[in-house]
Amino acid sequence: MLDEGVDICLSETDTISPLDIPSIFISEDADDAEVFKERNVKYAELCKNRLDNVKYAERPTQTFNGALKDKQIQIDKMVAVDEGAIASVWDIYDSFCNQNETPASGKKAVYPETTMNTSNGQEKRGQLGSSCSSLSSDSTICSKFEMEMCEDSFNADYDLQLIMSSESFQYSLFVMERSIVANIFQTKLAAYRQLPTQGDPDSTVKPGAEERNESGTPTLEHLLTLSCKLTRGCNITSMAWNKKNLDILAVAYGDFESRNQKPSLICCWCLNKPTWPECVFHCHSCVISLDFSTDHPSQLAVGMHDGTVAIYNVSQYNVTCIADSGDCFTKHLKPVWQVNWIKQAMTLSAEGRDAVVSVSEDGRMSKWFRCSNRFECLDLMKLEKKYAKIKKTKQVQPLGVTSAFCVDFHPTESNVYVVGTSDGPIHKGCISNNQNFLDTYQHFRPVNHIEWSPFSSDVFLSCSSCRIIHLWRKDLFTPLLSFTSTQMAVDAVKWSPNWSTIFAAHNEEQVEIWDLNSSIINPTIVHYAAAGVKVKSLLFTRGTDCVLVGDTDGQVTVYRIENLRVGEDKQTPVRSPLGANTPLLETQAVFLGPLEGKEAQENQNHRAETCQTLLR
Numbered sequence: 001m002l003d004e005g006v007d008i009c010l011s012e013t014d015t016i017s018p019l020d021i022p023s024i025f026i027s028e029d030a031d032d033a034e035v036f037k038e039r040n041v042k043y044a045e046l047c048k049n050r051l052d053n054v055k056y057a058e059r060p061t062q063t064f065n066g067a068l069k070d071k072q073i074q075i076d077k078m079v080a081v082d083e084g085a086i087a088s089v090w091d092i093y094d095s096f097c098n099q100n101e102t103p104a105s106g107k108k109a110v111y112p113e114t115t116m117n118t119s120n121g122q123e124k125r126g127q128l129g130s131s132c133s134s135l136s137s138d139s140t141i142c143s144k145f146e147m148e149m150c151e152d153s154f155n156a157d158y159d160l161q162l163i164m165s166s167e168s169f170q171y172s173l174f175v176m177e178r179s180i181v182a183n184i185f186q187t188k189l190a191a192y193r194q195l196p197t198q199g200d201p202d203s204t205v206k207p208g209a210e211e212r213n214e215s216g217t218p219t220l221e222h223l224l225t226l227s228c229k230l231t232r233g234c235n236i237t238s239m240a241w242n243k244k245n246l247d248i249l250a251v252a253y254g255d256f257e258s259r260n261q262k263p264s265l266i267c268c269w270c271l272n273k274p275t276w277p278e279c280v281f282h283c284h285s286c287v288i289s290l291d292f293s294t295d296h297p298s299q300l301a302v303g304m305h306d307g308t309v310a311i312y313n314v315s316q317y318n319v320t321c322i323a324d325s326g327d328c329f330t331k332h333l334k335p336v337w338q339v340n341w342i343k344q345a346m347t348l349s350a351e352g353r354d355a356v357v358s359v360s361e362d363g364r365m366s367k368w369f370r371c372s373n374r375f376e377c378l379d380l381m382k383l384e385k386k387y388a389k390i391k392k393t394k395q396v397q398p399l400g401v402t403s404a405f406c407v408d409f410h411p412t413e414s415n416v417y418v419v420g421t422s423d424g425p426i427h428k429g430c431i432s433n434n435q436n437f438l439d440t441y442q443h444f445r446p447v448n449h450i451e452w453s454p455f456s457s458d459v460f461l462s463c464s465s466c467r468i469i470h471l472w473r474k475d476l477f478t479p480l481l482s483f484t485s486t487q488m489a490v491d492a493v494k495w496s497p498n499w500s501t502i503f504a505a506h507n508e509e510q511v512e513i514w515d516l517n518s519s520i521i522n523p524t525i526v527h528y529a530a531a532g533v534k535v536k537s538l539l540f541t542r543g544t545d546c547v548l549v550g551d552t553d554g555q556v557t558v559y560r561i562e563n564l565r566v567g568e569d570k571q572t573p574v575r576s577p578l579g580a581n582t583p584l585l586e587t588q589a590v591f592l593g594p595l596e597g598k599e600a601q602e603n604q605n606h607r608a609e610t611c612q613t614l615l616r
Contacts, residue, residue: 170317181273188223191560192271194544220511220527220559223546226251226269227555228276234265236550239537240290244297246542247271248278250314251556254286256305256335261286266302268314269556281312281319289338294354301356303336309358309368309375323375325368330377334361337405342367342431343414357409359419363401367431381434383421408450412457420447426462428474441472441479449492455500463490469505469514485512485523491535497542502564504547508534511549513561524564 026033163169182189190197226249234253242248247270254264264287267277289303299322302310309332311323325331341354356368357380366377383402403422410416415431416438424443445466453459459480463469469490470479488507496502501516505523513525529535529551537550545561 178272181275185224185274189272192223192541192544192546192558216563218513218515218525218564219562220513220525220547221562222557223560224271224274224558225555226271226274226277226558228267230265230277230280231267231554234554235552236536236554236556237264237286237288238290239539239548239550239556240292240300241539241542242292242297243294249539249548249556250290250292250300251550252287252290252302253554254288254305256286256288261305264304266290266300266312268300271558278316279314279319281314283310284308288335291339291341291356293341294343296354301339301341303339303358305335307332307334307336307360307362309336309339309356309366309377311356311375323368323370325375325377328375328377330366330379332358332360332362332364332366334403336360338407340407340409342409357407357417359404359407361403361405361422363403365404365407365419379434380431381419381427381429381437383419383427403446405447406450408452408460410457411452411454418450418452418460420450420462420464422446424464426450426472439474439477441477443470445489448490451493451495453495453500454497455495461493461495461503463493463505465489469493481516481520483514483520483523485526486510492538494538494540496540498540498545504538504540506535506538506549508536511535511538511547513547513564515564518565525561527559 026036187197231251231253235255236251237254237256238252240250242250249269249271251267251269252264253267255261264283264285266281266283266287268279269277283302283304285304285306285308287302287304291301293299293301298314300312300314302308302312304310307325309325310321313320313322336358337360339356339358342357344353344355357365358368358377359365363383364379365381365383366379368375368377370376383404404419405422406420407417416428417431418426418428418441420426420443424445424447426441426443426447427437428439428441429437441462443462443464443466445464447462447464450460450462453461458474460472460474461469462472467484467487467489469483471481471483472479483505486507486509488509490505491507493503493505496504499515503514505512505514509529511525511527511529512523513527514520515524518524527549530553534552535549536552537548539548540546541548541558545564547559547561549557549559551557
């Protein structure tokens with residue numbers, strides 16, 4: 001039986017709905033319920049007959065259009081009228097004489113060729129109308145009329161140009177522009193200058209209430225943005241304040257990291273007019289560093305990527321290059337990373353005037369001066385590496401020069417400076433000694449920026465590519481304190497000109513505000529850059545609690561430091577056991593003196609706690 005064949009027939013079963021609840025439109029107890037039931041039965045039979053289309057529905061349609069309606073309107077009748085006029089030569093002449101009639105004399109300007117009296121005017125008209133010479137006279141008068149009209153229009157345009165270019169008119173436009181901008185940015189400018197703000201009298205919101213930080217945490221509040229069409233999308237390389245006018249800011253735009261370098265752009269902004277720069281000029285190479293002169297506030301020193309050092313005389317209406325190292329035989333051959341104006345010593349040739357000092361990647365630190373209409377330089381120091389002894393030949397050979405990245409001069413002793421190198425050491429030198437350095441402070445990575453404290457002449461800050469900020473004292477060769485909060489290289493560090501214990505640092509991603517009076521472990525304020533934008537430059541404002549940040553989008557943003565509680569030591573000296581009127585930071589640095597022997601090793605970690613206690 002198992003070997004016998006078995007036939008199995010597979011067939012499709014009917015579709016079964018587990019749940020079928022027909023929709024109910026009316027109640028079964030209604031009077032017309034039977035009518036709807038009959039319609040449902042007919043519809044079910046119709047669906048069975050139409051197997052291919054189960055979505056059948058009855059819809060009424062309109063097969064004819066209704067009668068059209070006429071609408072009538074009434075308007076006035078359009079009437080066309082033909083009009084004409086005849087102007088003879090004498091009509092044109094009389095009209096022309098009436099236009100040139102002067103108010104003072106009341107007489108008409110008459111040309112000698114067409115002089116006539118009124119008695120024989122009719123005869124002249126008849127004769128000119130019947131003679132062939134009338135055509136030539138007509139053309140002559142019409143051509144003279146056209147020439148006079150062209151001269152009048154030219155004189156009007158010329159007078160308009162003279163008015164527009166006049167100094168009085170430019171000054172009037174300057175005052176009017178300042179007034180309009182002051183009205184537009186009144187609240188922002190008042191907040192920048194720490195003045196009481198005045199809001200709209202019709203507004204119910206109190207002035208500054210919507211911008212106030214209610215949390216009480218220290219932060220950076222956006223105030224102004226210096227940007228225009230020329231600078232949009234440009235990379236900011238350097239910024240510098242004017243030494244005399246605290247509202248003038250010079251900003252350099254360029255990109256020295258790209259292969260195809262374009263001419264750099266320099267704009268001088270005034271914070272009273274953030275919509276457009278006061279003056280704009282271009283340089284043939286990318287500008288890396290800027291600095292204004294103290295004795296001549298209109299002179300701007302510029303250091304470029306191709307090694308050029310130039311001085312520009314900057315004014316509102318004209319910018320001229322008064323000195324350029326392009327023709328100098330001893331010019332820098334590599335990028336000039338920093339330029340500084342320094343005060344020269346009293347000599348017979350230069351009575352305390354300031355001079356330009358530049359540091360370059362070629363390892364030279366040079367001072368520039370003008371001599372016989374030429375721009376010459378004198379090398380203050382050549383940064384050479386240590387000498388090495390070769391074993392085979394037993395000769396001592398230099399390893400070459402090291403690049404100089406930054407320099408800063410002592411705030412009270414103008415001949416003393418510290419310079420940062422690409423190998424890591426920080427050298428302290430003197431202008432009068434161009435052979436040897438005075439001291440050396442050891443870093444382990446390239447030093448990006450150095451700055452002396454404006455309150456203490458013995459303390460300076462340095463930052464490098466090792467992501468660490470060091471606080472140094474000039475008589476110690478190990479840093480007093482070290483600060484770090486990020487894993488990126490620190491590009492620059494700036495002391496606050498208003499508070500002795502506050503400094504700022506920045507990298508490409510963020511800006512940090514450190515308050516030594518609050519914490520030496522973490523920054524008090526951390527402000528992150530916008531997405532796709534990198535921070536490239538940083539400056540404190542003088543006299544106000546603000547900081548300027550330049551980015552790769554061509555914008556200089558003014559931030560106000562909010563809720564930073566630093567006490568009453570703002571630009572105020574305090575009493576110390578070492579003497580009267582010693583600044584706060586100087587007192588701290590003296591208390592943190594060097595420790596010798598075993599005591600130095602045992603108390604290395606205790607230094608930070610001591611500093612924090614003294615600051616409090």
